Each structure stands twice: as structure tokens, then as C-alpha cells.
Amino acid sequence: MASEEIELHGHIIDSLILPKVMDVILSAGADYRMLQFDIGRTNADVSTARIEVTAESDDALAALLVELQVHGANPVHTVDAEVVRADRDGVFPAGFYSTTNLPTAVRIDGRWIDVAQPEMDCGVVVRDGTAATVPVHQVREGDAIVVGHEGVRVSPPARPRGSNPFEFMGSEVSSEKPKALLVAEVAERVRLARESGRKILAVCGPAVIHTGAAPPLARLVREGWIDVLFAGNGFATHDIESNVMGTSLGVSVREGAPTEGGHSNHLRVINEVRRYGSIAAAVDAGYIDAGVMYECVRRQVPFVLGGSLRDDGPLPDVYTNVVEAADAMRYLVPDVGVALMLASTLHAIATGNLLPADVETFCVDINQAVVTKLADRGSHQALGIVTDVGLFVHQLASELCGP
């Protein structure tokens, strides 16, 4: 997609120039957004309209702009983005443009180019007429990096088409909201994302297992409602432990009582999976025969397990290099439409950093602080749901998969 801001001056209402320009845009298969419209007060006053025109390709946009100029609609004067070559690997040029997670466009050679895969705290690399976000460690010497703010345009996130059930709530975190209603609405957003061909991402913390939410979550994976899963060593370990040993961190997930020698159960599970070489190999060998990770392997749902300093083991699938973990997550983020952050703090924030602002993000945690923290770090699109994650996942599975 390519877009440009145009400006119309004159008696554009009475002369029907404004409706004509809109018709010209639409009949060219392009779209417009009215950015500003000042109507002249008296008969002799001119009106001014600023319109953003979006076409499918640069060529289509260029042809349309020529036609629009005939009707007096001229591109608003802006300058190209300044681009500087990186002088070494892994380092941006000084003064690099630091991204937000909002839809961003840069102007190169007189044309606005959308920046692919918006992600906060990155730079923008321009290559062969395209632009994309790039994390600092991925920069290579000679990459053309945008510096300064000239020729960079950031748009607020577009409102989702159709009614948004959450509009009336804003993104306020509250424990006072009716949960059953919220869960039904989250389920509806998941269905809409699925219908529009976008992916559902689940980011899971270990509490998902401790609270007994693993079986309904496994059901959601089995029935095709989860397309990508991000978690850490703890979540995967306890999921496997609960299915192989019947405990989560040594506590029986059925009786809720500590089991004898249970404190070492998770280490024994990690050890066995390491013996097989991977979770998938342990599934294939029949060592793991149920659970969220099992369903992911069986359904070929891609997952990324990011490691941390305090991990035991870890499981052989865990990325112990955090930069590589983030890159693996980054690779799976495009096309995600809904993100469910389930009782996860570190992975939720890490994922929030990677997601474009148009991804509908639901952060479910018993602790209000987690939800607030996510918003404070720039993921303003996140809607917090303060509740027990076990209850939430049970209800969500009932909504999506039936009772």
C-alpha cells in the first residue's frame, strides 16, 4: 500500500470538487481519509481539505495523484526522509529515527512508503524502495537507516471495522467489569480475527498450569484456535510435568496437595526431554501424550520458548540467547490479529514490544499491576482483564469450542 496527503483549496463544496475528488479516488480503487476540513465562513471564503489517499501500489498512487492534481488537489509539501548508511554492524547511525508500534510511513523519492511490520524501539531500514523496522542488533554495515523526524509519518491505529465491543470501556483496567461478558467478547474478537485470516497468539505464564487452565488451553490448541504460542521454560516444563507426573511444581494438579519428592518432578521431566533432544521428539516417542505443548507439536503450532537467568535445565527447545529468542518471536508476529497474554509478565511485555498497535491484545492476570505495566511500556492497545486465568481460559474454551 502507498499513501500520500493531498490538499484542496477553494470553493470545493459548491463547485462539487470535493465529491468529485472523492469519487475519482474511489473509482481508481483507492481509498481516502479526511484529515482536516475547514469550511469557509462566508460565500467568498475558500474551504480547505486535507485528505490522505491510499492506493494499492506506488504506481497506482502516482497515476491517481496526477489525475487529482488536474482537479486542484496537490500533495502537501513534505520532504523526503533523511537516510544515512550504518557504518558498522549492529549500530544505528546517530540520530536514527526510533519507532513506535503504530503504522508508520517514510517518504522516499517523493513517495510515502509504509514501514513493514511496525514494532516499537526499532530503526527503519530502506531497501529497494521498501521500508521495514529493524532492531538494532540486526543492522548491517551499509544499511540505509532513516534519521531524524522529517519525512516520517505515524498514523493513529485505525478503528477495527464493525463495532468494537470494547470501545465503551476504553482500555481502563478494572476488576469491576462483568467477566462473563468480557470473555464472550474476547471470543468474538478471536472469531473475527480468524475469519479475516489473521492469527491468534497465546503468550503463557506458568500460572496457566498452576491454575488448572492447561486442559482447556490444550483444547483450544487442539481445535485450532491458537496459531502461535510464546512462553518460557517454566510454562512448558510445568505443562509437561503435569501431564507426565500429574503435578505442577510438585503440587498435584488434581488434589492440590504437595506430593512426596514432588519438588524434583520438574527437573526429572526436563532431564527426560533433554534425553529425547526436543519436546517434539519426546512427543513422538510417546513420553509426552497430552497437554498444551503436546497439542502444539501434534498440530504443528509454532512456539517460541524464551529462556531466562533463573531457568532450571532448561528444556532443549528453550532459546538461551534472548536476542535469538526475540528474533524467533519476531518472525512469527506478522499476521497476528489477536494476542492473548495469559498470566505472563515478562513474556507479555516482551511480546508487547514486538506487536504492531493494531493487534488486539488482551492481558489476563489476577494482578492489576501486570496489565498496567504493559500499557506503561507502550502497548496502549492492550485491554486488561483482571481475573483468575484458570477461570478465563475455561470460559474462553467453552465459548469457542462449546461446553
Added chain:
Amino acid sequence: MTAASVGDGELSWGRRFLMCPPTHFGVLYEINSWMSAEVPVDVDRAQSQWDTLVATLRAAGAEVEVMDAVEGLPDLVFTANAGVVNGTQFVPARFRHPERQGETPHNVEWFSSNGFTVDELPLGVSHEGAGDALPFGSVLVSGYRMRSDAASHAYLSRLTGAAVRSVELVDERLYHLDITFCPLDERRAIVAPMGWDAYGRRVIESLVPELLVLDEEATLRFCANSVVVGRTIVMPGCTVEVGRQLEAWGFTVEVVDVSEFQKAGGACRCLTLALDVRLST
């Protein structure tokens, strides 16, 4: 002779015109579909047609001012394109074609030395004067696409204080507004909608209460390129239907043969520029 007084409902302008004799007129280049450098202009005949036009306008009660012809500027004779007049303000044309751009300094000189204030359009914006801008009531109707830029209309409005209605011209034979639109009085106009796009037609329909709509034949005979002096209409040609309607509305039709000038794509209106237009009242 002094200008006649304005009768009830008549146009408030059209009693004083600027014209330029065809001393150096000819079709020396081709910048519209009527022009053919291979069709020779009979200079004597052109002069005599022009003299008849001047005499007819004067007889109808108009004053005619005459500016000097300039060698090498054959289209200077079409004074309608000199610029837009508003009281004592003159906004000189910015011609699209380089062939005519040399006319502007001569026009500016005439207006400056005749008591007008000259206000210029910005560079890079084309507008071909009254050929593409005719007042109707309190607004200025202005054509665009062929010779004038739509973007010029907002500047024109800013300079003159007039509200402008933009009309897109879509037929290359009808390259100026004044071949498609001729205000007759406060309520009526001769119109050639075949020259406009659908939006332009709606703009004129909502602006002018009574329309005399020309068919293709009458349009291509330049019936709309006529000069109105009170209740007299000086036309380059007229069909029976058009003549009947104009007479039914109480106008006197005077047909003046300007066929030599039509070889260059211009007729009666193109040969005149009203000097008594006052846009912002």
C-alpha cells in the same frame, strides 16, 4: 459615446470592452483543435470582420477601447484571454502555451497605463483570463483542465474576493469556458453542457435558474461565444431554435461573421474583454 444604462435584470457588465485589431493576426501555430497552419487567414477579411464587430458592439450601446497589435503575437487579438477584470483590478493571465505567454507583458502594460492595479497569480499556475472566467450573479464561473488549472481558482478567489465555481472542461474542441457558457442576464445563460463533466453540469444547473441548452451543432458553431450588451446579443452564428428562444426572452440577436477568427478557434466573445466587471460587490 457613453455607456448605456443598465436595464432591469440585465447584466451589470458588458458595456465597455477592450479589443485588439487583427493587424498581425494569423494561424501561425496550432494549440487547439480548430487551428490548422495550412488554412490561410485572409487578413483583409479578418480586418473587415473585426471592424464590423466593433461597429455592432458600439451600435448596441457599448464602448470599445482598442489596444495596439504586436507583431509575432497573432492571438493578442483574442483579448478575452488577457486576464480577469474586477473593478480597477486586473489579474493577468498565465498562459499554458508558450506561444501565447508573450502577450502578458503587453496586456499588463495596457492595464497599468489605463488606471488598473495589476495583481498576479503565482508562478506555475495557469489561468487564461476571462476566456475561462465569467461572472454570473455574485460568483465567478471558471473552467479548468484544458487551459486553466483548477488550483488557480482558489488564488483567483483570494485576489478578487469573489466566490468561484469550478467547471471541468472535457471536450478539447471546447477548450475555454467562454465557448460553453454565456451569461445573458441575472437569471439566464446560454450553455453547452457537452463541454462539461457531470459535476460541472450540476454546478451550472444549480447556479443558473434558466438555461438555453445548445445542441452539438449550435455548440460547434460557437453560439455560446457571444457578447451580451444589455438586451442585444452579438453572435458569431445562430440556429433557428436558439434565435427563437433568445427572442422569446426579449433579446435582439445580431449575427456577425467572424469566420476568419474561427479558423483560430475564437469568435465574438474571444475577441472582447469586458472592462466593467465588478466581482465583489
